[in-house]
Amino acid sequence: MLRVEHVSHSFRNAQGAVPVLQDINISVSKGRMVALLGSSGSGKSTLLNLMAGLMKPDAGEIWIADQDIVQLSENKLAEFRRTHIGFIFQAYELLGNLTIRENVELPLVFMGVRPSLRKTKAMQLLEQVGLAPKAELFPSQLSGGQQQRVSIARSLITEPSVIFADEPTGNLDTQTEEEIISILQELNQELSTTFVIVTHEAEVAEQMQDIITLHNGSLVQGELSGSDRIEQ
Numbered sequence: 221m222l223r224v225e226h227v228s229h230s231f232r233n234a235q236g237a238v239p240v241l242q243d244i245n246i247s248v249s250k251g252r253m254v255a256l257l258g259s260s261g262s263g264k265s266t267l268l269n270l271m272a273g274l275m276k277p278d279a280g281e282i283w284i285a286d287q288d289i290v291q292l293s294e295n296k297l298a299e300f301r302r303t304h305i306g307f308i309f310q311a312y313e314l315l316g317n318l319t320i321r322e323n324v325e326l327p328l329v330f331m332g333v334r335p336s337l338r339k340t341k342a343m344q345l346l347e348q349v350g351l352a353p354k355a356e357l358f359p360s361q362l363s364g365g366q367q368q369r370v371s372i373a374r375s376l377i378t379e380p381s382v383i384f385a386d387e388p389t390g391n392l393d394t395q396t397e398e399e400i401i402s403i404l405q406e407l408n409q410e411l412s413t414t415f416v417i418v419t420h421e422a423e424v425a426e427q428m429q430d431i432i433t434l435h436n437g438s439l440v441q442g443e444l445s446g447s448d449r450i451e452q
């Protein structure tokens with residue numbers, strides 16, 4: 221479903237190229253919930269941004285839904301992202317002048333979906349994340365955890381193949397963090413959507429089915445996946 225093959229990436233500064241990721245290989249099956257774990261500076265966000273098509277790697281292939289997204293032109297990639305990829309940000313990134321429901325509908329506005337269908341789908345998802353009664357409020361009227369639930373609903377509305385989440389609980393207290401992880405797990409079970417979740421917290425990663433660990437831009441070998449653990 222998601223395959224990263226021999227991906228390497230460097231950033232350029234005044235001194236030259238600074239390698240950030242070296243020969244990364246990852247394979248994630250459909251419907252899995254995977255943590256991308258690593259300390260600060262290990263390259264997690266860079267890898268996530270590459271997999272989500274927000275940046276192009278210096279080398280390698282990134283396959284999502286049978287398409288190597290590295291090969292796509294900017295226009296085709298933007299279209300592919302709209303239909304196949306969802307993103308959840310640490311800081312929610314909701315638009316303050318739109319209601320909760322309008323925020324959730326927004327990706328469908330860009331796809332030209334008619335208003336009545338958009339509204340129905342947004343309300344269904346808000347129901348699933350427990351926020352239907354707050355649909356007509358604005359983001360500033362919600363707690364951080366509630367705003368993150370809105371952003372989760374927004375990421376799902378296009379029925380993407382994969383959702384990437386960058387430290388989705390990074391701004392939340394421990395109890396709210398647990399609520400958000402439970403909601404993500406429920407949605408993963410119900411919808412069979414693949415999730416890749418960046419975190420620097422081992423306690424968060426251990427709640428996912430598989431853990432991919434990055435250290436200094438390389439994968440840590442010998443990591444047991446969730447399915448390996450179950451078989452043992």
Ligand SMILES: Nc1ncnc2c1ncn2[C@@H]1O[C@H](COP(=O)(O)OP(=O)(O)OP(=O)(O)O)[C@@H](O)[C@H]1O
Binds near residue numbers: 231233240259265267
């Ligand atoms: N645009 C950029 N230009 C130059 N260097 C960058 C850029 N973005 C990231 N880096 C460097 O790449 C390395 C990996 O950064 P990245 O943000 O991917 O790590 P991370 O594991 O997500 O860290 P954190 O948990 O702190 O966000 C770091 O050394 C960082 O300084």
